[in-house]
Amino acid sequence: MTKKFFFILLAILPFLSFAFNKDSIEVFDKSESHIRLSEEIIETLESNHLIKKDYASIKTQVFTEFLERLDPNKTIFTSPEIEIFFKRSDLALNIEEDLDLAFDIFNKYVDRYYLRHQTQIEFLHSIKKKNLNTSRTLIRDLSESKRLNSLIDLEYLWIDLSTNDAIQLILSGNSLEEAVEKTKKRMHNQLNFFEQTRSEDVFNIFVNSIGSIYGPHTTYMSPKNSEDFDINMSLSLEGIGALLSSDGLYTSISSLVPGGPAEKTDSIKPKDKIVGVGQEDEEEIVDVIGWRIDDVVELIRGPKGSKVRLEIIPSTSLDDNETKEIEIVRNVVKLEDQAAEKEIINIQRGEIDYKVGVIELPAFYLDFNAFQNRDYDYKSSHKDVKKLLKELKQENVDGLVIDLRNNGGGSLFEANKLAHLFLGRGTTVQIKNANGNIHGLGERWGYQYFDKPLVVLVNKFSASASEIVAGAIQDYGRGLVVGTDTFGKGTVQRVDSLSSGQIKFTESKFYRVSGSSTQNMGIEPDISLPSLYNLEELGESKLDRALAHDSIPETSHKDFNRVNPYMKELKEISMERVKNSSLFSNIELRKKWQEDNKRDNLNLNLEIRKTQKNKIEEFVLTNENSLRNRLNLPTFSSYKEFMEREDDPAMLDLDKEVMNEAANILIDLVELKGRSLIAMNKKTS
Secondary structure: OOHHHHHHHHHHHHHHHHHOOHHHOOOOOOOHHHHHHHHHHHHHHHHHOOOOOOHHHHHHHHHHHHHHHHOOOOOOOOHHHHHHHHHHHHHOOOHHHHHHHHHHHHHHHHHHHHHHHHHHHHHHHHOOHHHHEEEEEEEOOHHHOOOOOOHHHHHHHHHHHHHHHHHHHHHOOOOHHHHHHHHHHHHHHHHHHHOOOOHHHHHHHHHHHHHHHOOOOOEEEOHHHHHHHHHHHOOOOEEOOEEEEEOOOOEEEEEEOOOOHHHHHOOOOOOOEEEEEEEOOOOOOEEOOOOOHHHHHHHHOOOOOOEEEEEEEOOOOOOOOOOEEEEEEOEEOOHHHHOOEEEEEEEEEOOEEEEEEEEEOOOEOEOHHHHHOOOOOOOEHHHHHHHHHHHHHHOOOOEEEEEOOOOOOEOHHHHHHHHHHHHOOEEEEEEEEOOOOEEEEEEOOOOOOOOOOEEEEEOOOOOOHHHHHHHHHHHOOOOEEEEOOOOOOOEEEEEEEOOOOEEEEEEEEEEOOOOEEOOOOOOOOOEEOOOOOOHHHOOHHHOOOOOOOOEOOOOOOOOOOOOHHHHHHHHHHHHHHHHHOHHHHHHHHHHHHHHHOOOOEEEEEHHHHHHHHHHHHHHHHHHHHHHHHHOOOOOOOOHHHHHOOOOOOHHHOHHHHHHHHHHHHHHHHHHHHHHHHHHHHHHHO
C-alpha cells in the first residue's frame, strides 16, 4: 500500500461522512453542574485523601491521564496535537476552563474516531490476499508505543490494525471473506455503542482522571455507578460475580467474587479476556472487543437462573487465537456461598498416617446488619472458622493449612478476630490515617484457640485482609506462609456522598507489626511454590500510580519462634519435592518457553503468522503429551483433540498440587519439630 492511496482516501473521506449518524451524538459540552461537582470532588480529595495533593500541582498529570484514558493505544491523536493540548492547558486559569479544554479534546476525538472508522471500512472493502502478505509489523502492546507524528502515519496504523484483525480471524478458522465481514461487523457494533456517548460520560472520564492521580482506588461514581456499587457491596447483584476492567480494547476479569457463579465454574480466572458474550436463547456470540466496559457489564448481567455464554482468551493462553466458550448460570451471591469449608488430607510417611486439616476461606465476610442489630447468631468468617477448628481438633489433626488463595479481603474486623484464633492476644495490624496518626488493632486479652503447627497458603490474588492475617502469622513466628507473593493492597478506602453520586478514596494505610507496609510489596512467602501466572505482570505495584511502600516503627509483639529454627531445612525439602513434581516441572517449562518466544511485534504476513501458530500448537501438544506420559495418562494425537478434551483428571489440577505441597510442608515441620524434641530429651536424660 502506497502513500498515494492514503492521500486519495483523505480526499474522498469528507464526502463519505454521510454514512455516519453523527447527529445521533449530542454536542459535547460542560454544564454548570459539572463545574460545581468538579469543585466539590477536588475539595474532598484535597482535604481527606491520605496523600496530600492540590489540584493546581497535578493538573498536567490530570490531562496526561485524560488523554491516556481517551486514547490508550495512541491511535487517535498525533504528537503535535498533544503538544497543542498541553499548551492550552497551561493557559487555563480555573476548573471551568479545564473542563472547556477537556470537552474540546473529546470533540476532536469524535471527529478522528469517525475518520479512523471510515478509513478502516474502506480498506476492508478492498482488501485482497496480497494485503495479508506484507513485510510490515505491528507493535503488540500499542500503549507502550510512541505517539505518531502525522495523520498519514496514523492512517498506516489504522490499516495495520484492520490487517491484523483479519489475520487473527483467519487463524481462528475463518475464510478471508468471513474474516472481513466479521471485522466490519465488529467495527459497526463499536460505532453504534460509541454513538451512545453523552456529555456525562465525558465528564466522568475527566473527573476520574483527577481521582486516578491520587491512586488507583480513588474513583468518582455517578448516580448510576453508585447504584451498581451499592448493589455489589450488598452482594445482591444478579450476574456472574466478577469484577471487570478494561484496557480500551479488551474487557478482562479483574477478580472473582468468592462463592459467585463464575468462581464456582472453575473455568474462568483473573486476567482472562472476554471477547464475546451470548445469551442462552441466542445462537450468536456478540463480539465485545473495543466495547465500553459498562456496556459489556450490561450484556453479562441478567436475571437469576438465566445463562450467559462468554467467549474468553484464557490468561494462560500462549496465543490470542486460542479462545474457549464457557457457560455460567447467573445467580445472586449470598454470604453462605462464601462460607469457610474444611477437609482433611491424609499423608503417609513411613508407617505414620498424618492428618492435615485444611480450611479454605474465600473472603473475610460479615453479616453487618445482623451484627449491628446485636443478633447473637450473626454470620461471620471468624465464627465459622472457629467452629471448623473445633471439629478438626476433635479429628485430632496434626496441623492446619488455612487457604487464603484468591481471598481478596473483606472485613478488617473479621481479619483481626481470625488472626487471634492462632495468636491469642497482641496487635494484628497498624493503621495510619490521613492525619498521620497511627494506631494498632488487636486484642489485649485472649488465648490461642488452635495452637498446633500452621501453614498459611497464599497467591498473587490474596489481598488486603488476607495480607494482614498472613503478615501477622509470619511476624509473630506462629506459622509458615507458603505460595507466591501476595497482591500488595495495603490501603483502606471510604465512600463519601456528593451532591451527585459518590467519591471513593483512600483514607488510611496498613502496616504490619514489624512496621513494614503491605502496600505494593505484599507478603513474601517463607517458601515459594510455582504459579501458572507471570507474577511480574500482576499486583498492586502494576496499577498506575499505586501508593508507594513505606515503613513505620515496629510495635511490640510476641515471637513464637515456631518456624525459624527449621526454615532452611524446610525450604530444601520442599524444593526437592517441587523439582521432582511432573506437574510443577511442566508449568515451569511452559512459562520458560513462553518467555523465550515472547514477541513484541505482530507480523502482518499471514503465512508467517500461520507458521508461528503451528509452532505454538506443536509445543503445547508436545509439552502436554510429555506430562501425560510421565503420569501414565492417555496422550493426544493432535492439538485439536487436546483442545476439545473433556475434564482433565485430578492429578493435572495445579491448585490441588499446590495444596498437597503445602500439606507436605506442614508435615515436614511437624517431623522436624518432633526430631528436635527427641534430641533435646536425649540431651537432658
